[in-house]
Amino acid sequence: MSQNEPTTRQRHDEAELDLLDFIYAQPNRDEIQGSPQRVLDLIDEFAKSRHLIHVGPEKGKVVTELIAERKPQTMIELGGYVGYSAILFGDAVRRAGGKKYYSLEVNPEYAAISTLLLDLAGLRDFVQILVGRSDQSLNKLYTSGEAPQVEIMFIDHYKPAYTTDLKLCEQLGMIVPGVSVLVADNVLYPGNPPYLEYVRSTVEQKRKAAEKGPIQTYNTEGIPAISVRAFLGQGSTPLFDILGDPNLVYESTLNQPEGLRDALEITRCVGVQKA
Numbered sequence: 001m002s003q004n005e006p007t008t009r010q011r012h013d014e015a016e017l018d019l020l021d022f023i024y025a026q027p028n029r030d031e032i033q034g035s036p037q038r039v040l041d042l043i044d045e046f047a048k049s050r051h052l053i054h055v056g057p058e059k060g061k062v063v064t065e066l067i068a069e070r071k072p073q074t075m076i077e078l079g080g081y082v083g084y085s086a087i088l089f090g091d092a093v094r095r096a097g098g099k100k101y102y103s104l105e106v107n108p109e110y111a112a113i114s115t116l117l118l119d120l121a122g123l124r125d126f127v128q129i130l131v132g133r134s135d136q137s138l139n140k141l142y143t144s145g146e147a148p149q150v151e152i153m154f155i156d157h158y159k160p161a162y163t164t165d166l167k168l169c170e171q172l173g174m175i176v177p178g179v180s181v182l183v184a185d186n187v188l189y190p191g192n193p194p195y196l197e198y199v200r201s202t203v204e205q206k207r208k209a210a211e212k213g214p215i216q217t218y219n220t221e222g223i224p225a226i227s228v229r230a231f232l233g234q235g236s237t238p239l240f241d242i243l244g245d246p247n248l249v250y251e252s253t254l255n256q257p258e259g260l261r262d263a264l265e266i267t268r269c270v271g272v273q274k275a
């Protein structure tokens with residue numbers, strides 16, 4: 001039996017549960033307890049032989065540098081998966097003097113794995129996992145007063161929901177000039193043309209598009225079919241009427257770490273253009 005195979009179950013089909021077995025079977029668990037880096041290293045080691053969909057160290061470094069520069073009090077991620085980004089970025093926010101990291105995850109099984117890995121990393125109290133759809137959780141974070149503003153938001157979930165969830169934050173008033181920075185993963189691979197087009201468009205272009213009225217469906221144009229089918233599934237729709245705020249001005253740049261086919265899109269809200 002190889003080191004990465006399950007030890008306590010007969011299932012062989014789910015890499016995420018095997019990851020949990022692999023990490024909790026480590027003989028030196030006492031040394032790993034409380035060390036975010038050791039947990040991250042084990043996830044990266046496991047991912048050399050099994051397919052995981054975590055952000056990884058190269059793109060992760062870009063985000064931790066941004067966290068060190070901006071020093072957010074809170075950070076939100078859309079798509080928590082097994083907790084890799086929550087451990088990496090939650091630890092960075094805590095070290096930068098922040099108060100809370102919100103990890104939004106629709107799949108309760110992934111959230112359970114993430115909880116156990118965050119516990120091992122010593123971040124269980126700092127990272128709050130919200131289980132449910134991101135649009136519902138974002139609305140809850142805003143209306144409860146827990147996160148009235150987006151400081152840094154890492155977007156890494158259902159590809160067609162990147163744009164609608166950003167627009168939901170805009171219409172709630174969570175996107176604030178000089179404060180809010182959005183970091184979107186997988187914009188080149190698998191790719192997210194509607195999101196890139198939106199954050200790179202001018203206020204005039206956005207106002208024109210907004211004349212058509214609220215959006216009730218996801219724009220999937222140019223997003224690979226496999227991403228459209230994943231997670232929420234084909235035919236799903238946003239829970240809210242999506243209006244956005246076309247008057248917000250963004251500066252948006254692609255950040256592609258050397259040797260990677262994928263990249264992050266980093267978008268800063270820099271102003272509001274009055275009519």
Ligand SMILES: C[S@@+](CC[C@H](N)C(=O)[O-])C[C@H]1O[C@@H](n2cnc3c(N)ncnc32)[C@H](O)[C@@H]1O
Pocket residue numbers: 053054055056077078079080081082083084085086104105106107110132133134135156157158161231232
């Ligand atoms: C690419 S993975 C996230 C990887 C994670 N950020 C990391 O780097 O470790 C995408 C995750 O988003 C979750 N997801 C997809 N659509 C979602 C939605 N609408 N709301 C919340 N979570 C969602 C999936 O269940 C999956 O766990």
